[in-house]
Amino acid sequence: MLRRIAARGTAPQREAALETLATDQTMRLARATHELLEARAHRGLLSVPATAKQRTVYDAQNTETLPGLSVRAEGSPPLADIESNEAYDGLGATFDFFAGVYDRNSVDDEGLHLDATVHYGRRYDNAFWNGQQMVFGDGDGDLFNRFTISLDVIAHELTHGVTGDEAGLVYLGQAGALNESISDVFGSLVKQYARGETAEEADWLIGAGLFTANVKGVALRSLKAPGTAYDDPVLGRDPQPAAMSGYVKTSTDNGGVHTNSGIPNHAFYLAAVALGGHAWEKAGRIWYETLRDKRLKRTATFMQFARYTVANATHFFGKAERKAVAGAWAAVGIKAG
Amino acid sequence: MRIEFRMDGGIAAFPGLAKPVSIDCEALPPAETARLRSLVERAGILSRRHRKSAPPTPDARAYTIAVDDGGQCRTLTVTEPIADDALRDLVAELRAHADALRGRR
Numbered sequence: 419m420l421r422r423i424a425a426r427g428t429a430p431q432r433e434a435a436l437e438t439l440a441t442d443q444t445m446r447l448a449r450a451t452h453e454l455l456e457a458r459a460h461r462g463l464l465s466v467p468a469t470a471k472q473r474t475v476y477d478a479q480n481t482e483t484l485p486g487l488s489v490r491a492e493g494s495p496p497l498a499d500i501e502s503n504e505a506y507d508g509l510g511a512t513f514d515f516f517a518g519v520y521d522r523n524s525v526d527d528e529g530l531h532l533d534a535t536v537h538y539g540r541r542y543d544n545a546f547w548n549g550q551q552m553v554f555g556d557g558d559g560d561l562f563n564r565f566t567i568s569l570d571v572i573a574h575e576l577t578h579g580v581t582g583d584e585a586g587l588v589y590l591g592q593a594g595a596l597n598e599s600i601s602d603v604f605g606s607l608v609k610q611y612a613r614g615e616t617a618e619e620a621d622w623l624i625g626a627g628l629f630t631a632n633v634k635g636v637a638l639r640s641l642k643a644p645g646t647a648y649d650d651p652v653l654g655r656d657p658q659p660a661a662m663s664g665y666v667k668t669s670t671d672n673g674g675v676h677t678n679s680g681i682p683n684h685a686f687y688l689a690a691v692a693l694g695g696h697a698w699e700k701a702g703r704i705w706y707e708t709l710r711d712k713r714l715k716r717t718a719t720f721m722q723f724a725r726y727t728v729a730n731a732t733h734f735f736g737k738a739e740r741k742a743v744a745g746a747w748a749a750v751g752i753k754a755g
Numbered sequence: 756m757r758i759e760f761r762m763d764g765g766i767a768a769f770p771g772l773a774k775p776v777s778i779d780c781e782a783l784p785p786a787e788t789a790r791l792r793s794l795v796e797r798a799g800i801l802s803r804r805h806r807k808s809a810p811p812t813p814d815a816r817a818y819t820i821a822v823d824d825g826g827q828c829r830t831l832t833v834t835e836p837i838a839d840d841a842l843r844d845l846v847a848e849l850r851a852h853a854d855a856l857r858g859r860r
Contacts, residue, residue: 548812578814
């Protein structure tokens, strides 16, 4: 915290922070080694002072035991194993995006060590962030390929860690759908940033390449056209609405968190295209600042979130941006400004 | 014994995979019935105490298992990762049955 102020605060804030840092340096030093070792042992975390990536990839060897065998540490060369390399590169691309665009030092903005386990379980059809690390299944090979295949899926999962650290949006109902949407938004932006794409050029898909050739579909979700990503005899049809008129009331999937996220997803897409250029520069920044906005409650509704994005568009940019963001929300049926 | 099994969540909501499947154990070959019965017993579904569930982990899958055994009924929801070996084995077996019923390999 003090380091952050020292690095980014106003001049008087910096001075005060640096002074405080200096006076308790001795005590800190004495505690540091012990604390670091303890933190690592308890949570597998390691804080590093500078914005440097600290990645470790583990191999569960098709068991469900975490984290598994350590196979690749920061700076070590690629392995023969494609999943390990994709996980390593995906963690790196996500870290680089948040550090390079929003000056964020890892998931917790305090240099959290990024861990990922690959080859989790047998024919395991999922990937998730368990609060401490990434977990990737190999997929069943029938419907799903390996879950490390899409950079936006890796970034989606890590963004759940960012949201948990910032707004802490509860994973239920509209707050849960916002939580999901934020992961899709930054998941897509990480991919766009890595490819250097503009809002117009981007595919706005989440999980392209994840389905095998057996599935009739292109991806898990589309921010550009929610509800059109797949239509398959086994998986069913992409259930995402693109506007409030299609809002789904359900008790499954924590109140439809993966379904109704289509609404804020599409609002972001519309705002990004209206603002033009690289989506992470304006639309992404507005969404990121809203995620960090202290006014945003853990139980936020779509309307509350939308209003803060409109306020932050004005605060960080200006009238034209405010108009674009308010217009995007209005187009999905949310009158936020 | 009849088991109703449903999968929820995961990285996306797939309507086709979220549909509950019903497994009538008496209609299965005897060896499979015995296997399912022993897994249900080992997991202690019918005698398991209700515990308050932890807050949901983003993108983790949840399974709802409803067992009806001659009037004795019990419904349980478990979220991945599943720490309990017996429960994990039961879920794996039920998933295999559900996949077969949906025509998946």
